[in-house]
Amino acid sequence: MRPRAPTSARAAAWTAARAAALALGAVTALAACESGAIGQSGPGGNGQSFVSGSPGTTVYGTASGPAVPRVTGTLLSGSKFTLAQYRGRVVVLNFWGSWCTPCRAEAPFLSQLARRFTPRGVRFLGVDIRDSPATAEAFQRRFGISYPSLNDPGDVIALNFRDTVPPAGIPTTLVIGRDGRIAARVIGTVSYSGLHGLITHAMAAPS
């Protein structure tokens, strides 16, 4: 590098400032073009109108999973419900919506697994997101879903889960052990065999 005359040093310092300003400008421009994208595509800018989580299954060790928060609300049928009444049982909690295509893809498996495991003491519960009750009930009839679903219009239940296992997208399925702790979480569509294995595992765990 060549020795710098005072003027060029001052210029260099100026350039540094300018470069920083430019960098900031670039960052702002990037941010701006993102928000521009929002404006253009309007509501639900990705057209998909919901956030699908990165698919994946998380299995927690015995008694090491997060405790389940309080879950109370109104069922689609209109009656009150609290998860506490399932205490001591393995519970499968499924966040879904009738408009959500991956939820529709997994619905037959959930329906079959519910029929298979309910006689063995497992309880299934749905949490319906962004649906109207009439539409959601049509979904349940269509897929022969016999277990109840909570209506969660203000996302209260989803918010209550944020500190434990946040349902990071729809669909999300949680398997809750007998000890009231979360045994497994599946983000994205469940498979019949995958969820079957998770339920069996939770049932085998000492309570």
Place this chain on the structure above:
Amino acid sequence: MTEVRVPATGRPEEAAGGQRPKSPGPGSQRRGPALPGPFGTMQWARWGWRQLTSMRTALILLFLLALGSVPGSVLPQQGINPLAVQQYYAAHPALAPWLARFSLFNVFGAPWFAAIYLLLFLSLAGCVVPRTFRLAGAARQQPPRAPRNLSRLPLLSTMASPLAADAALVTSAAVLAGKRFRVRTGDDWISAEKGYLREAGNLLFHLALLALLVAVGMGGLFGYKADRLLVAGQSFGNTVTALDQFRPGRLVSASDLQPFSISLDSFTARYITSGPDMGQPSAFHAYLSYQAQPGAATQRYDLQVNHPLNVDNVKVYLIGHGYAPVFRVTDGTGRVVFNGPVPFIPVAVNSLMSEGVVKVPDARPQQLGFAGVFLPTTVDVGGKLQSAFPAAYRPAVSLVSFAGNLGMNSGVPQSVYQLETAGLHRLAVKPRPLSPGQSIRLPNGLGTLTFTGYRQWISLAITYDPGQLPALIAAIAALAGLLVSFLVRRRRVFLRAAPAAGGGSTVEFAGLTRTESSETFGAEFADLSTELSAALGAPEKGGAGERGPHGNAPPGTTPAVTSPTAHAAAGAPAAGAASDVPSQSDERE
């Protein structure tokens, strides 16, 4: 910015202020360990670091950053529009995997993109950090020793004091200290400097620049942006499942979202009803109820454009609005299979004519789909339906009906605003606009759709940028520092006292400012010397003629100063004024 002092001694390699020559030369060889022969690892590392922190590299990196973000705006991005990425894969089956291999569908999360901005950050930080240390050193520096021959300085005043030389020095030092000069005394001299605030300002500017970089980085790491469409009467919680779009910073996880919930109690839009601007909106009010967290007290807010709701440091902006017609669909079996509002998307801003689709995947015996328009104020223009005004004075929908397979059960995500018509067939229904309460009876006993009314929706932009306030503060601080460093000049005065032949002492008082403009300093210097001579009990000798060999400087160069002359300014180039500072020995690193 950085003061650069070049001593006039012809030893430029010892220039203080850090602008040392970077080429291997006598200076650097003397400092570093003598390593003859080819570059060693250390030299290469040092060379690499210098290259990285050079301005040229920063500018190249900046250019690369801009260039690198181009594919992000040209190609669909996984984080922004996963659906479009899937469509791109379908359309270009050979090309797409290659593009994915270079992370071109996720540019802003790509390793090469991260490399560019990390290097840019490193480059800027590597430039600013050492400079900051140097400035901190400069701000604490003592004034240099007084030059031997004060008469060479641009401003000079000579006084004869009845005080002895020692006493004269003490008195003068007290006067200068009282003027808030930083004073350094020697055997028979005083050197004093003022205007260190300039270095402090410079330092502030550089520190603020660093803080700005960090703040912007913080915002990118810990902030997030999200969108949500909210129909009047509905509510949502700020959790990933409830958001339409969610763009988290790199270190944001779903559990980091502030757990507020918002419901839209009502929305009103007012429009200009006459004149050339007819149909233009004049006011939007979204009346919200919100809770900062589950169980907290419910608060109300009148959300307006550019008047965001601030909850838990998250800003919620009103960015759009539209209509959501409400439909009830009964299927072939006579059951209600759909009942609720469906947001339609405005396609004409001035009339709010909106398009949308209704999907009824659970209808039997066949899935049903409807696509059409909502017209807030319907007018018939030659058999063609149009909307004349954005407010809903004569709302109507006009729909095309389909039956068949909506393609929703395979699990592939699809847009809620578009019908996948591949598996659908159009039903023969006489096209007719529906007013609220009117129905379409579908053929073949497939069911009935009723347009029961409409609601309005708003779209909200939710942004959390923890770096925003720090960045603002840093930017203000940087500006303040820059102003200070521009406005404050450093000026030095030197004083030498020598015993006079007939008792008392002769005091020489000289001044030097280190910037080109010396007129204001000339006045300050004149005041100072008056004050000094008063304190020393000396009538100012003054007068150009009494200054000895240099006293014949052209008069009028510094009209504010009468007795001291500015002879140096007469001949030396402007920048050379600073180089008259004779000794910088104490400024070496």
